[in-house]
Amino acid sequence: MTPTTAIEIRGLTKSYGDQHVLDGVDLTVPAGTIYAILGSNGAGKTTTIRILATLLQADSGTARVAGHDIKDDPMRLRESISLTGQFAAVDKILTGRENLTRVADLRHLPDADELAQQMLTRLDPVDVG
């Protein structure tokens, strides 16, 4: 069953030493939506994303992504998400279509060309080559 909530965070905390970076974060992101987290440098955006991607452990609180708990179900959670770096999100030598196909290949998904086409149809960019 597809979860209706993409991200559910309750009371998330994280400190580095005596620096309290996340102090009880609550957040609900419905499935099928595009959501941006904005904030000044050092606000805790990357820390939050790393916790949601199971790359970093929270001190307390709960979070579920695509229905999978970050603590109880990290493997299934990782299978359900993609995460790209700020500066390595796309290869500028490749076209947009080739970038999509490459990511599908890296994830070992069958029929990468078809998946790329589905994504292009859904997002409808102007010109991807």
Ligand SMILES: Nc1ncnc2c1ncn2[C@@H]1O[C@H](COP(=O)(O)OP(=O)(O)O)[C@@H](O)[C@H]1O
């Ligand atoms: N591994 C770490 N060790 C110590 N402090 C860290 C570490 N990672 C991030 N911080 C600190 O935590 C705060 C939040 O960082 P970060 O989550 O990267 O913020 P943002 O992505 O919003 O700029 C910053 O003050 C940063 O210096």
Ligand SMILES: [Mg+2]
């Ligand atoms: Mg950051």
